[in-house]
Structures are given as structure tokens and as C-alpha cells.
Amino acid sequence: MTVIATSSSLGLAAKLSRLLSRELLVAEEKVFPDGEKYLRIPKRLEGDVLLVHSLHQPQDERFVQLLLAVDAAKGAGASRVIVVVPYFAYARQDKRFLEGEPVSVGALLKAVEAAGADALAVVDIHKPSSLDEWLRIPHFNVLPVGELAGYFRGKLRDPVVLAPDKGALHRAQLAAQVLGAEYDYLEKSRDRVTGEVKIAPKSVDVDGRDVLFIDDIISTGGTLVAAAKEVLALGAKRVYAACTHALLVSGALDKLYAAGVEEVVATDTVPSPVSRVSVAEPIAEVVRKLLR
Amino acid sequence: MTVIATSSSLGLAAKLSRLLSRELLVAEEKVFPDGEKYLRIPKRLEGDVLLVHSLHQPQDERFVQLLLAVDAAKGAGASRVIVVVPYFAYARQDKRFLEGEPVSVGALLKAVEAAGADALAVVDIHKPSSLDEWLRIPHFNVLPVGELAGYFRGKLRDPVVLAPDKGALHRAQLAAQVLGAEYDYLEKSRDRVTGEVKIAPKSVDVDGRDVLFIDDIISTGGTLVAAAKEVLALGAKRVYAACTHALLVSGALDKLYAAGVEEVVATDTVPSPVSRVSVAEPIAEVVRKLLR
Numbered sequence: 001m002t003v004i005a006t007s008s009s010l011g012l013a014a015k016l017s018r019l020l021s022r023e024l025l026v027a028e029e030k031v032f033p034d035g036e037k038y039l040r041i042p043k044r045l046e047g048d049v050l051l052v053h054s055l056h057q058p059q060d061e062r063f064v065q066l067l068l069a070v071d072a073a074k075g076a077g078a079s080r081v082i083v084v085v086p087y088f089a090y091a092r093q094d095k096r097f098l099e100g101e102p103v104s105v106g107a108l109l110k111a112v113e114a115a116g117a118d119a120l121a122v123v124d125i126h127k128p129s130s131l132d133e134w135l136r137i138p139h140f141n142v143l144p145v146g147e148l149a150g151y152f153r154g155k156l157r158d159p160v161v162l163a164p165d166k167g168a169l170h171r172a173q174l175a176a177q178v179l180g181a182e183y184d185y186l187e188k189s190r191d192r193v194t195g196e197v198k199i200a201p202k203s204v205d206v207d208g209r210d211v212l213f214i215d216d217i218i219s220t221g222g223t224l225v226a227a228a229k230e231v232l233a234l235g236a237k238r239v240y241a242a243c244t245h246a247l248l249v250s251g252a253l254d255k256l257y258a259a260g261v262e263e264v265v266a267t268d269t270v271p272s273p274v275s276r277v278s279v280a281e282p283i284a285e286v287v288r289k290l291l292r
Numbered sequence: 293m294t295v296i297a298t299s300s301s302l303g304l305a306a307k308l309s310r311l312l313s314r315e316l317l318v319a320e321e322k323v324f325p326d327g328e329k330y331l332r333i334p335k336r337l338e339g340d341v342l343l344v345h346s347l348h349q350p351q352d353e354r355f356v357q358l359l360l361a362v363d364a365a366k367g368a369g370a371s372r373v374i375v376v377v378p379y380f381a382y383a384r385q386d387k388r389f390l391e392g393e394p395v396s397v398g399a400l401l402k403a404v405e406a407a408g409a410d411a412l413a414v415v416d417i418h419k420p421s422s423l424d425e426w427l428r429i430p431h432f433n434v435l436p437v438g439e440l441a442g443y444f445r446g447k448l449r450d451p452v453v454l455a456p457d458k459g460a461l462h463r464a465q466l467a468a469q470v471l472g473a474e475y476d477y478l479e480k481s482r483d484r485v486t487g488e489v490k491i492a493p494k495s496v497d498v499d500g501r502d503v504l505f506i507d508d509i510i511s512t513g514g515t516l517v518a519a520a521k522e523v524l525a526l527g528a529k530r531v532y533a534a535c536t537h538a539l540l541v542s543g544a545l546d547k548l549y550a551a552g553v554e555e556v557v558a559t560d561t562v563p564s565p566v567s568r569v570s571v572a573e574p575i576a577e578v579v580r581k582l583l584r
Binding site: 033034035036037038039040041042043044057058059060061063064067068069070071072075076089090092093096098099100101102103104106107108110111113114115219220247249250 | 325326327328329330331332333334335336349350351352353355356359360361362363364367368381382384385388390391392393394395396398399400402403405406407511512539541542
């Protein structure tokens with residue numbers, strides 16, 4: 001098996017090639033004068049191929065590159081193209097919230113399959129059942145909560161792990177297991193007099209304790225900023241935030257630190273200044289299973 | 293049938309809706325803070341739908357929007373989504389010129405089909421057999437050479453229509469029929485002494501005559517600039533250029549005028565300052581056939 005890297009995930013692909021003891025091959029990339037992308041795999045391929053390509057910004061350009069890379073790998077002789085998309089963009093538009101909307105993640109997943117992918121592994125996709133719903137090829141969702149929580153082992157005093165909403169509670173539960181901590185989720189409530197919307201932990205008391213927020217994505221960080229302020233007002237000692245995919249748009253990191261967050265930690269699915277935890281090992285595990 | 297327009301081809305879609313006497317529906321579009329595109333069809337659909345969406349710059353963003361639009365139209369109740377892509381990007385990468393390259397146009401065509409398109413009509417795609425090769429759904433290639441040549445009817449004196457290479461000769465032949473003109477193609481030759489590459493008409497004499505160049509795409513205009521200079525040096529009276537898709541990157545239009553070209557004319561597949569000829573009527577013809 002050969003590991004193929006694009007500029008999207010070069011570091012992560014290199015780690016994977018070392019963990020799996022397989023050759024790393026870097027795709028040639030260029031852009032034509034009219035803006036069309038070009039990509040070439042500079043070697044004849046044999047056997048299985050692991051193509052690693054994440055879909056962070058500019059996500060549409062990277063998505064087209066992904067289709068080209070899958071097609072190129074098939075054309076270069078790969079018997080199976082196992083596609084690893086550490087961050088799969090458009091995953092939050094996973095249903096028609098309003099009539100007339102697309103299921104964006106479905107359209108993109110189907111395109112990757114149509115391009116010739118033989119298996120797809122993603123990391124912490126917003127709704128894992130999207131994979132079952134839209135793919136016929138084998139697929140895997142890697143949940144790196146153990147790795148993220150591990151980063152905080154021994155660092156927190158009397159910790160509480162908080163999920164931003166009930167739907168994300170499983171992440172908080174997993175992280176709490178690793179840390180031997182309590183866990184809870186944030187609940188929104190409206191003040192009957194002022195009409196103000198408040199977010200606060202559902203039932204756990206954070207007074208005098210360290211709080212670790214955990215979520216799949218930090219984008220603008222808006223919810224997290226409000227939540228950090230709230231738990232600090234409720235007496236929390238120190239506030240930390242962990243996420244899988246650090247999109248960090250519109251100065252999110254500055255806003256989080258300004259709101260009193262001690263440290264923000266993310267994985268390397270999206271390269272960022274806070275990508276201190278690698279998903280290489282859990283992805284390698286999935287690949288080893290797949291090759292067995 | 294409803295005609296659905298996106299911001300990519302609003303003018304052309306409006307013309308089509310008038311020619312076909314069908315309702316025009318404009319998709320809602322927005323961009324999320326992290327750069328992901330959103331699109332919504334603001335009405336429940338019934339029966340067949342004609343979705344018009346071109347793939348000019350930024351082509352990758354427009355390509356993702358196309359997949360979302362097809363999915364949204366299907367989800368909104370369309371019984372058949374007939375997709376019109378006036379300019380289909382990535383069509384020149386239509387084979388593996390070098391080992392390890394993708395067939396980019398194939399990867400993109402397959403994605404459009406996988407998104408749920410029931411038929412695809414394109415205008416003057418670089419190699420029409422790409423459609424047969426990569427699509428299973430019904431497909432149509434509209435060749436607007438008659439419309440482009442028609443623009444020049446009565447304007448040229450003793451005209452010669454020239455294709456930039458032998459592969460594009462059919463376009464010159466069609467335009468020459470419309471104009472009652474001679475036609476030929478350009479041939480490259482290398483001076484045996486100086487090594488200089490020259491381009492000149494294969495056999496026709498341009499001295500004292502008007503020359504009309506015709507091609508599918510003008511991108512940087514490099515070949516055309518050299519060709520215009522050459523035929524002017526050979527005594528051509530006036531030089532005109534016509535193309536289907538005016539990409540016009542890197543100041544192509546300025547360079548063409550500076551090289552002595554009198555006028556550049558293109559269709560409205562790609563909105564441009566020289567899009568003086570509409571492909572609405574030939575597309576409408578194809579759609580009428582399809583609905584019959």
C-alpha cells in the first residue's frame with residue numbers, strides 16, 4: 001500500500017505513512033491560468049492506495065481536487081483507493097431543515113463515491129449516520145475524543161466536561177470517562193421577565209471547578225464564548241475548550257481567549273495554531289482493520 | 293416545467309424562461325461564515341425542472357453549488373432535473389495526457405449524474421465524446437457556431453474563417469458555410485535555420501481579405517495574439533475573433549486589441565464584456581426536443 005498526500009493534509013499523511021510503514025507519495029499540484037486545478041500522481045501505482053485529503057478552506061477548491069485525486073489514483077493503477085478525509089466539509093447540512101434545501105453532505109459524499117473511492121474514512125463527521133445514508137462503499141468515522149481528553153489528563157482539577165448541546169453529550173461522556181470527571185451539557189433557557197436567552201449547565205455545579213468544553217467543530221466560536229462567560233460567572237475556576245475540527249473563522253481564537261478560556265486544543269484534521277493532538281493513530285487503526 | 297436560475301447564469305436562464313414560456317424561479321444563495329455555500333429553492337416543485345448553472349470562475353465554488361442545486365431540485369419534488377451547464381469547466385482535461393493525471397471532466401460529469409441530474413445539456417464542450425464516455429443519462433452538446441457566424445453576416449469583405457488548429461476545423465467550416473466564406477486552419481512550423489516557431493494558415497491566402505478566427509475558448513488569448521499578428525503580417529485587411537466561451541484571463545482582451553484584432557465576440561455561456569451572442573435559442577431547441 002502507498003500513502004498519497006496532497007497539500008491539504010501533508011503532515012497528517014506523512015505521520016500515517018510512518019505509523020503504517022508505507023511509502024509516502026506526494027501529488028504534484030498546479031493551477032491553470034483560468035483557475036482550474038491540476039493534480040498528478042507521479043508514479044505508477046500497484047495494490048491498495050491510501051489517499052489523505054482534508055476539506056478545510058478553501059473547501060470547494062479542495063473538494064474538486066479530491067475528485068481529481070481519486071480519479072488520478074484509480075487511473076494510475078491502484079486496485080483500491082481508500083480515501084481518508086480528515087475533515088469532511090458541508091457535513092452540518094445533513095438534512096433538509098427547510099423545504100427546497102439540499103442535503104449538501106449527501107451530494108458531496110455521492111460525488112466522492114462516483115469518482116471511484118473504494119472506501120472512505122472520515123474523522124468526527126457531524127452526523128455519522130450521513131455515511132450510512134449516502135454511501136454504498138465501506139465507510140468509517142473516527143472519533144478522536146480519547147486523544148483530545150488525553151491531552152488534558154493530569155492538567156485539570158476537579159473537572160467537569162461540558163457538551164454545547166444534548167446532541168453532543170456522547171463526546172462529553174467519553175472525555176469524562178478518560179478523565180474520571182463529571183459531565184453534562186448546556187441548556188438554553190429564556191428569562192420569563194427579560195426575555196434574555198441564557199445558557200448554563202443542565203444540572204452539574206461548576207463552582208470552584210475546572211471546566212472542559214468539548215465539541216466537533218469550533219467555527220466562529222460564538223456559542224463557546226457565551227458559554228465560557230456563563231460558567232466563569234457561575235464560579236468556574238478555569239475554562240478549557242477542545243474540538244476535533246478547528247475552523248476558527250472571524251477571529252474565533254482571539255474571542256475565546258478574550259472570553260476567559262485558558263487554552264483551546266484541536267486535532268490536526270484542520271491545520272491550525274491549536275492543532276496539538278494528532279488523529280494519525282486512530283486513523284491508522286481503522287486502516288489496519290480494513291487491510292486485514 | 294419550471295426554469296431554475298442561480299447567480300451563475302441568471303440572464304441566460306431568464307431568456308430561456310421567456311423563449312420556453314415557463315416560470316422562472318431564482319434560487320436563494322448565501323455563504324456561511326466558514327465559506328460553505330448554501331442554496332435553497334424557495335418553492336415546492338412539480339414536473340420537470342430546467343436548472344441553468346454555468347461553471348465559469350470561481351469554477352470550483354460554482355461546481356459545488358451545482359451539486360447542491362441538483363440535490364435541492366430533486367428534494368423539492370422535481371420529477372426530472374434537466375441540467376443546463378452553458379460552460380462546463382475542466383473539459384480540456386479530457387484524457388490522461390501523462391500517466392497519473394485525472395480525467396478531470398469525467399470526475400466532474402460523474403458527480404453531476406450522481407447528484408441526481410436526469411439529463412445534461414452543455415454548450416460547445418471541448419470534446420463532445422466526453423459526454424458519451426462518462427455519462428449514462430441523456431446528454432446534449434449545443435454548438436452555437438451558426439449564431440456566432442451570424443453576428444458577422446454582412447460585416448466582412450472577402451472573408452476567410454480560420455480555426456486555430458486542425459482539430460477545431462469543423463467550427464471554421466460551419467461558420468464559413470453561414471458566411472459563404474473560405475476556411476482553413478492554422479499550422480505551426482519551425483524555421484529550420486532560426487528554430488523560430490511560426491503559425492500561418494495551412495493553404496489559404498489572406499492577403500487583402502478579412503479574417504475571422506473561431507474557437508471554443510479564449511482563455512489567455514496567447515495563440516490568437518500570435519495568429520492575429522501573423523495574418524496581419526501576411527496582408528490581412530481586418531482581423532476578428534469569435535469564441536463560444538470568453539474566459540478572458542490575464543488581460544486577454546487588451547492583448548487581442550493591442551495585437552490588431554478589430555472585434556472579439558463571444559456567447560453568453562460565460563458572462564463577459566464581449567458576450568454579444570446568446571445561446572438561449574439553440575438551448576431552447578434542445579429542451580423542446582427533450583420535452584416532446
